[in-house]
Every structure is written in C-alpha cells, then in structure tokens.
Amino acid sequence: MGFVGYLMLLRRRAWGVAASVVLGVGSALVLSLLATPVYTSTATLFFSLQNGDTASDLAQGGTFTRDQIASYATLATTPTVLDPVIERLDLDVDAVDLAGRVSAAARNETVVLEISVDDTDPEQAAAIARAVSDQLIVAVEDVAPEDSEGRTTARVTTVSPAQVPTAPSSPDTALNVLAGLVGGVALGLLYAWLCERLDNRVRSAEDLERITDLPLLATLDTPPGADGRRDLVVVSAPRSAAAEAIRSLRTAVQFTARPGQSLTLLVTSANSAEGKSTVAANLAVSLSETGLRVALVDADLRRPSVAQVFDLEGAAGLTTVLIGQAELDDVLQEWGASGLHVLATGPLPPNPSELLSSPGMAEVLERLGRTHDVVLVDGAPLLPVTDSSIVARLVSGTIVVGDASRTRRPALVRALGILDRVEARVVGVVLTHVRQRAAEVYGYEPLEPAEDAEPLLSRLRRRGRVALTLLAGRSGQAATAEPEQEPVAVPRPTTTAGR
Structure with a gap:
C-alpha cells in the first residue's frame, strides 16, 4: 500500500481516528480535572567541610563531600530524620508513608542537595520540607566524623528555604492533554490498520x-x-x-x-x-x-x-x-x-x-x-x-x-x-x-x-x-405559473447495438 493508499485508508476510517483522538484528549482532560492537586515545596542545602587550612585540604574535603552527598540524600528519607519531623508537626502518618512523599537528590553531581516534599496542602508541604531540612542538618552533624578537636567535619547551610507553592505541581493538564493527543492518534491509527486488515468487504x-x-x-x-x-x-x-x-x-x-x-x-x-x-x-x-x-x-x-x-x-x-x-x-x-x-x-x-x-x-x-x-x-x-x-x-x-x-x-x-x-x-x-x-x-x-x-x-x-x-x-x-401544455414527443435515436 503506497502513500495514496494510506491516505485513502485514513479517509475511510476518519471517524474512527477522530473518535480515538477525542477519546484520548477528553480522557486526559477529565482525569486532570478530577485529579487532586498536589503541591511541591523544595528546600536547598549546601554541604561543605567545617575546617581546612590549605587548598589541598579544601580540595580533598570537597571530593569527600561529593562522595558523601548520596548518603546524605538517603539519610533524608530514613526514620532517623522523619520520626522527629512527624513528632514536631504532629502528622498522622508513619515514617514509611512520609518517605514516599519526600525526595532528596544532589544537583548535577555537586554538593548542593534539594529536598522536595509533595502534599495536597501547599502550606503543609512547605512546613514538612523545612522540618526535614532542619532535621537532616542535625542528623548529618551527628553522623559526620569529628576532627582532632572533637568538632564535626561537615557543615550544612540552608541556601534556599522551602516556600509555600502557589501552583500545583501535578496534575500537569497541558502535558496530560498532549499525551492524550499522542495516545489518541496512535490508537486511531492502530484502529484504522486493524479494521483494514480485518475488513474483507469488496469495496473497490x-x-x-x-x-x-x-x-x-x-x-x-x-x-x-x-x-x-x-x-x-x-x-x-x-x-x-x-x-x-x-x-x-x-x-x-x-x-x-x-x-x-x-x-x-x-x-x-x-x-x-x-x-x-x-x-x-x-x-x-x-x-x-x-x-x-x-x-x-x-x-x-x-x-x-x-x-x-x-x-x-x-x-x-x-x-x-x-x-x-x-x-x-x-x-x-x-x-x-x-x-x-x-x-x-x-x-x-x-x-x-x-x-x-x-x-x-x-x-x-x-x-x-x-x-x-x-x-x-x-x-x-x-x-x-x-x-x-x-x-x-x-x-x-x-x-x-x-x-x-x-x-x-x-x-x-x-x-x-x-x-x-x-x-x-x-x-x-x-x-x-x-x-x-x-x-x-x-x-x-x-x-x-x-x-x-x-x-x-x-x-x-x-x-x-x-x-x-x-x-x-x-x-x-x-415550478412556474404557466398553464400546463401538451407534451411534445422527442425523437429518439435508434441503435443497432446488441441486435
């Protein structure tokens, strides 16, 4: 089947393809409108060494901190950090449920850690994010190694405190509608192809x-x-x-x-x-x-x-x-x-x-x-x-x-x-x-x-x-007001075809 054949196929199945597109877009839009809005609040922490006298010490400390940043991100979702947060904010969840709403990740292999919290209440999301970042600072200082003078070697600074979000992070209606459109087109094309393969009528x-x-x-x-x-x-x-x-x-x-x-x-x-x-x-x-x-x-x-x-x-x-x-x-x-x-x-x-x-x-x-x-x-x-x-x-x-x-x-x-x-x-x-x-x-x-x-x-x-x-x-x-006239016979040509 050539290009023209595919165009004719789409023309024959246009209603089915259009219905699939409308179904995909409509479903995505309805689900987006019915979905509960979720707000995301993010706090940003900067990790560094507590002390270092030479450039070599600072370089080695930076490398050490980058190596440890993944461990600190994991620490943010453990009960060590989350249980005090639950007690502080009087949340009606346990550490496992709260961990599912908290995420921590280093930004582009740097010593900057972003802690994000999802919640249906924007103020609650900001409060949890602040509490988690504060408690993570305490936990890091507790687990970080100490120097010869007994001081912790890690220093954590809040560079961007969590703010109350003004718009939901999900659902993303525009993205969902676009995905529904793509899915609807794909489903419509599949429908047209299957109908053509299964349709054994003699049409042409x-x-x-x-x-x-x-x-x-x-x-x-x-x-x-x-x-x-x-x-x-x-x-x-x-x-x-x-x-x-x-x-x-x-x-x-x-x-x-x-x-x-x-x-x-x-x-x-x-x-x-x-x-x-x-x-x-x-x-x-x-x-x-x-x-x-x-x-x-x-x-x-x-x-x-x-x-x-x-x-x-x-x-x-x-x-x-x-x-x-x-x-x-x-x-x-x-x-x-x-x-x-x-x-x-x-x-x-x-x-x-x-x-x-x-x-x-x-x-x-x-x-x-x-x-x-x-x-x-x-x-x-x-x-x-x-x-x-x-x-x-x-x-x-x-x-x-x-x-x-x-x-x-x-x-x-x-x-x-x-x-x-x-x-x-x-x-x-x-x-x-x-x-x-x-x-x-x-x-x-x-x-x-x-x-x-x-x-x-x-x-x-x-x-x-x-x-x-x-x-x-x-x-x-x-269709006219003229009086009806007698019909006039029209001469009819005579053919010998078939005689």
Missing part, C-alpha cells in the same frame, strides 16, 4: 482484483427511494450522478453482446439485499431508452420484487407460463413509452428449482430472445438457493452484483465458484452502495427527484403512456 476494483480477473462493470450509489422502496433512479432523477452511473453500466453491458445474437443476461448476487433487483430494473429502463427492445424477467421465485418496482400486476407471469396456464404474450406487460416489457413471477411455486430447470424456462428465454434485443433476468441469490445457477446455463451472460457495504470476499468467491462449476459466462461485477465523492460528480443535480416527479412516475407506472424524456419538463412546469 482493487479489492475485486484480489479474488478474480472479472472486470468491474460499474460502481453505483443506489440508496432507497423516498418511501424506502427500490428506486428507478433513471426515471425519478435522470440527470443525477446515480442515473449516469446506470448509463455507464448500460454501455458496458452493450459491449458484452455477441455479434448476431440477442443478449440475455442474468442479474444475480451472492446473498440477498445486495441491490440486484434495483440494478436489473434501472438497467432495463436505461437500455429501453436507447430504442432497444428490452424484456425484464423476474425469475426470483422466492422473493420477487420487479412487479412492485414497476407497480405492475404480479398475479400472473413466469410461473403461470411454465405450468401451462397462460401464453407468454398474454402475461407480458408493457411499461412506459419506450417499449419495455416486464414478465412478473406470477404465483410463487413450492418447487422453484424444478420449474426453472424445466424445458419451459429455456423456451421462454428463447422466445423472448427472438422478439427482443436484450433480455434481463432478475434471479435469486446464488448462495442460499440453486435457482440462479440453473438459469445461468440458459443465458448468454451473467452479471454478479455486490454490495460494497456488506459483500464479503469469501461470499463473492463462493458465488463465482458456483457459476464456474456450471460453466456460466460471467461478464463482470457491479458494486452497489459505493458513495460518490463530490470531486467525482460533475454537473449533476442532487439525487432527490423534482417536486412532482413522484406523482408523474406513478402515472407512468399505471398508464405506461407518458414519455420518459418529459419528466424534467413536467417538473419545471410545476
């Missing part, structure tokens, strides 16, 4: 290349319609980026046609709710807009949805033809002005796989292929049932739809493996729910339909007489 062409050589035909942002239903975005928002993505898919599909043959395509997915029916419906409408004769067959005999998408009658359809109760022409319904024909499922049978594998299914597809340029079949998911693997052998190609927000690589691999075992021709993969960045959208209106687009779409579904190209014009007339 790069992810698809890891598991198959099949091309990525299109990436679609396919949110549900206003009422939660599958949305015919090419009708409700024909100038949107989502509709343009469908038209890009249409172009890719037209190039999969074999010369001299009608194009019959199965649209399926690994699991349910991955957008296959939405893709099939929008692709069928988009293909019919080019002047092609298109038939859409709902072969999902478990959970059909095509009749609901187009607001058509679903009581009779494919199953009615397969069991011999109706002719194909009698149940084939025309939708819209572009000549799209829709074959609903009809009554749901108890034996879907047996019906789809019957000779009647192959005959239905063959008859539709003779009278149409493109036949799209909306099939059941591949992994739960075997229906689509049966239909895949009857069509000239199969499109596998995956949801970028939920389709896992192992599931897609198993689905493609099923198609490979039945020797089906897979023309490519379509990913749905791929969010479009603003930089990738040029000159398109928002996905929301115009004010009266939904009523017009309902009339289009019911009557099938209003031209699709008049949708934008009707929406514009609703």
Whole structure:
C-alpha cells in the first residue's frame, strides 16, 4: 500500500481516528480535572567541610563531600530524620508513608542537595520540607566524623528555604492533554490498520482484483427511494450522478453482446439485499431508452420484487407460463413509452428449482430472445438457493452484483465458484452502495427527484403512456405559473447495438 493508499485508508476510517483522538484528549482532560492537586515545596542545602587550612585540604574535603552527598540524600528519607519531623508537626502518618512523599537528590553531581516534599496542602508541604531540612542538618552533624578537636567535619547551610507553592505541581493538564493527543492518534491509527486488515468487504476494483480477473462493470450509489422502496433512479432523477452511473453500466453491458445474437443476461448476487433487483430494473429502463427492445424477467421465485418496482400486476407471469396456464404474450406487460416489457413471477411455486430447470424456462428465454434485443433476468441469490445457477446455463451472460457495504470476499468467491462449476459466462461485477465523492460528480443535480416527479412516475407506472424524456419538463412546469401544455414527443435515436 503506497502513500495514496494510506491516505485513502485514513479517509475511510476518519471517524474512527477522530473518535480515538477525542477519546484520548477528553480522557486526559477529565482525569486532570478530577485529579487532586498536589503541591511541591523544595528546600536547598549546601554541604561543605567545617575546617581546612590549605587548598589541598579544601580540595580533598570537597571530593569527600561529593562522595558523601548520596548518603546524605538517603539519610533524608530514613526514620532517623522523619520520626522527629512527624513528632514536631504532629502528622498522622508513619515514617514509611512520609518517605514516599519526600525526595532528596544532589544537583548535577555537586554538593548542593534539594529536598522536595509533595502534599495536597501547599502550606503543609512547605512546613514538612523545612522540618526535614532542619532535621537532616542535625542528623548529618551527628553522623559526620569529628576532627582532632572533637568538632564535626561537615557543615550544612540552608541556601534556599522551602516556600509555600502557589501552583500545583501535578496534575500537569497541558502535558496530560498532549499525551492524550499522542495516545489518541496512535490508537486511531492502530484502529484504522486493524479494521483494514480485518475488513474483507469488496469495496473497490482493487479489492475485486484480489479474488478474480472479472472486470468491474460499474460502481453505483443506489440508496432507497423516498418511501424506502427500490428506486428507478433513471426515471425519478435522470440527470443525477446515480442515473449516469446506470448509463455507464448500460454501455458496458452493450459491449458484452455477441455479434448476431440477442443478449440475455442474468442479474444475480451472492446473498440477498445486495441491490440486484434495483440494478436489473434501472438497467432495463436505461437500455429501453436507447430504442432497444428490452424484456425484464423476474425469475426470483422466492422473493420477487420487479412487479412492485414497476407497480405492475404480479398475479400472473413466469410461473403461470411454465405450468401451462397462460401464453407468454398474454402475461407480458408493457411499461412506459419506450417499449419495455416486464414478465412478473406470477404465483410463487413450492418447487422453484424444478420449474426453472424445466424445458419451459429455456423456451421462454428463447422466445423472448427472438422478439427482443436484450433480455434481463432478475434471479435469486446464488448462495442460499440453486435457482440462479440453473438459469445461468440458459443465458448468454451473467452479471454478479455486490454490495460494497456488506459483500464479503469469501461470499463473492463462493458465488463465482458456483457459476464456474456450471460453466456460466460471467461478464463482470457491479458494486452497489459505493458513495460518490463530490470531486467525482460533475454537473449533476442532487439525487432527490423534482417536486412532482413522484406523482408523474406513478402515472407512468399505471398508464405506461407518458414519455420518459418529459419528466424534467413536467417538473419545471410545476415550478412556474404557466398553464400546463401538451407534451411534445422527442425523437429518439435508434441503435443497432446488441441486435
């Protein structure tokens, strides 16, 4: 993964990284505010020899004092010094507890000793520091060797008495917040990396290349319609980026046609709710807009949805033809002005796989292929049932739809493996729910339909007489005070692609 890949990773996990940073900084700030302030008071002592007549004596005495300074620092935290301090100040602690709050250290290998005391009360901290320094002077004079005249050889001078601190030494809120920020960033980066390593969804062409050589035909942002239903975005928002993505898919599909043959395509997915029916419906409408004769067959005999998408009658359809109760022409319904024909499922049978594998299914597809340029079949998911693997052998190609927000690589691999075992021709993969960045959208209106687009779409579904190209014009007339005029038919170019 290169630098750009890492930037894309951070962009995908930006919310997680930001949450980690906020958590780190917030935790540090809250803990700092809730922590009890601790004050530190420091006294400074200077150690020297009591006497010395020559420079040599003074030099040797200084060396001796530096060697002894560490011992004097240790002495400051012993009961010899602390017990008298406790008795003097009437402290409710013992020498062990007080030693944990007292520290003594020489400054830069000199004969200067600093005694520091921590306490929640600033005045108490100063009092203890003064008492400890005073008692240490007494203890040093007691333990230091004496000269020939019986005088102690060490002299201790207080050069900086302990003062009452005006600000707490801890917590250091600024330092804690900085540490929380660094920790939050580190935790966020770790979170992003772990999520990326553990996330096996198929979200892009790069992810698809890891598991198959099949091309990525299109990436679609396919949110549900206003009422939660599958949305015919090419009708409700024909100038949107989502509709343009469908038209890009249409172009890719037209190039999969074999010369001299009608194009019959199965649209399926690994699991349910991955957008296959939405893709099939929008692709069928988009293909019919080019002047092609298109038939859409709902072969999902478990959970059909095509009749609901187009607001058509679903009581009779494919199953009615397969069991011999109706002719194909009698149940084939025309939708819209572009000549799209829709074959609903009809009554749901108890034996879907047996019906789809019957000779009647192959005959239905063959008859539709003779009278149409493109036949799209909306099939059941591949992994739960075997229906689509049966239909895949009857069509000239199969499109596998995956949801970028939920389709896992192992599931897609198993689905493609099923198609490979039945020797089906897979023309490519379509990913749905791929969010479009603003930089990738040029000159398109928002996905929301115009004010009266939904009523017009309902009339289009019911009557099938209003031209699709008049949708934008009707929406514009609703926003003005001009009287409604009769629609003018727009000539539609005719293409021979796929014939």
